[in-house]
Amino acid sequence: MTSAHAIPLLQARGLSFLRADEPVFGPLDFALHAGELALVEGDNGSGKTTLLRLLGGLLHVGEGELQWRGQGWNRDARAGEVLFLGHQLGLKMDMSPRENLHIAAGLHGMREGRSAASVLVDVGLPGYEDEPVRRLSAGQKKRAALARLLLLPAVLWLLDEPYANLDRAGIALVNRLLEEHIASGGAALVTSHGAVSFHGGEPKRIRMHG
């Protein structure tokens, strides 16, 4: 699936981020190819979330170098290729999951053959499509946010604690989404405290400390 000389999607060399002149993490060196999953491991405060926000493009590169598909790190080159799912889910509480997905699709575009209704069934929210998000449970909100991953086109997923708030079935759902995404040539960076039972091959590991 991954050939050694293929150009990686994402390449980091000596990457670090500084806050008040103290490095939050790094220096990190890693490469992520299409069809690869990477787990970002580290304790609380080791900078996992910061790394994901940086890779998403919300933060600037502190020191070191980042490349996207062998090119420079610029916004236009990555446009539409990256999806970020953070602690804040980016859902509007006063709107239904369906409306939220429509907005997201309006901004990002949509994968062929998918619809808001079909992906909501896929993440286990049938019957809740038109319920305002504020009435959903924490786990259901998370599922509504995960539905975005299925609906929107992107090669690289940046998932910050995707397992948080989810029950056993929800965790299985995340793993299934990841496996399908990897199998179809996508890539993902996942931070998590819990163990991941991933069946699509051995994931890469990025250690934040030491």
Add this chain to the structure above:
Amino acid sequence: MSKWIPLWLHKLGSPPTFYRFAGTLRPWFLALALIAGAMALYGGLVLAPADYQQGDAYRIIFIHVPSAWMGLFIYGVMAVASFIALVWRIKLAETVAMESAPIGAAFTFITLVTGSLWGKPMWGTWWTWDARLTSELVLLFLYLGVIGLYHAFEDRRQGARAAAFLAIIGIINVPIVHFSVNWWNTLHQGSTVRILGPSKISTDMLWPLLTMMVATKLYYVASLFGRVRADLLELEGGKEWVRRIATGDDA
């Protein structure tokens, strides 16, 4: 051109280098500022003759006008430093911009107070909505906005970048404010008082004024250096060179 400017700035912009550089030069600037200031005061308060219209009250001009000029000048410096800080992410430029703001605000404040003290005997009122005074007031608010925004952030460098952006917006705003306030003044037939008419100002009055302008500039550099030094120590608290200074290996 676009290559060597950042290179040169990076070299001088390295905090320990600038800390030493500023520490060496600051006493000289301060001494020159004090000498020039003393000369200007002597010339302005003692040597210059009283004005035939305003008597001795006009002597406020020797601090009012240089302060007004410095208020604008420092805003310009702040905006340029802000631009450099935003484009090249140079820490020293951020510091220079943010530490210029209080000095500029101080000079603007002096301008307003001395203007008011001058206005009372001349126009019979402490405050008049004259175009120039009003513009100065708006300038003070611009400074206070920049200072306030800078301190509203927990991360100081992020605060500096946001405030730098505001400073750049502000410098676009300054001429617009000036233009609009002028127009407003003509509309309402406000008191447009010519402090010094088009009549020629005598040399006896001119040289203390110019000397004071030089003195305030030198003072600005001295004050800025002191502030930047204090700031760099704070920002670089964890670094080795600051530690050496703290433990007394260096002055």
Add this chain to the structure above:
Amino acid sequence: MEGCGVNQASVSRACAAVLRRDLTLAWRRRGDIAMPVLYALIVATLFPFALGPEDALLQRIAGGVVLVTVLLAMLLALDAMFRSDIEDGSLEQLVLAPQPLALMLAMKILAHWLTTALPLILISPLLAGMLHLPLPVMGVLMLALLLATPMLSLLGAVLVALTAGTRRSGMLLALMLLPLCVPVVIFAAGAVAAAQQGLPWVAPIAWLGAALALALVLAPLACAAALRIALDA
């Protein structure tokens, strides 16, 4: 992605999505729209109590009072422009979307203007009437408001974006906005005053229009840049 078709989102669809979202959200919280209007009504009511119900005096200050009242009411609502979007993470998603951020923000500003400034403009004849503004001047006042309020929304949006990374922003926002809105207030109120005195009022309106045209282009770009700075930490 290979083997998987994609319907790219066009810019116009994205604009429509953002605009529709903000308007829908505002509609679902209609009560919030009424607040600035109520506030303006209260402030305008207080003036006659403070200054006395003398017709000539109220007439003289009516234009200025309505303008300043509308400005303050907008300032009140300005703070909320990005607040909920920051709290629930939608702003991050908007920044990361493969769309021109400035254009998306322009849509947000438009939605904000439609939901806060437009109701204020609509009740401004009522406010002006309460203060005995002569009827012929009413048109000029509305025109001035129509040009001045978008300016305030645009300028305000840049400043709100700058304070997006801070906790306390209400008072600070007012302090930052004051120097920027001085020219707007001067020209808008100047036009009304000129019309009231029977002087030509087209020049200040034209200046406002020119400034608005400039702000329409520049403010969203500045807003986008400011937002990237404010989120970068």
Add this chain to the structure above:
Amino acid sequence: MSQFLAMGGYAGYVWPAYAVFLIVLLADFVSPLLRRRRNLRELRARLARQTARQQRAASPAVNP
């Protein structure tokens, strides 16, 4: 001299103006010096605490 201090009857305006000028600039100049002193003092205290911690860690037998 008293004539000079009287400033032609405008002493009440001229001297306060100069006083404000000097006082504001003096305050502006002194504040960073004080800030610098305070920072250095805090930094020294922090360094002292740090070395104390390190010494304690290096000799755990002192406190059984």
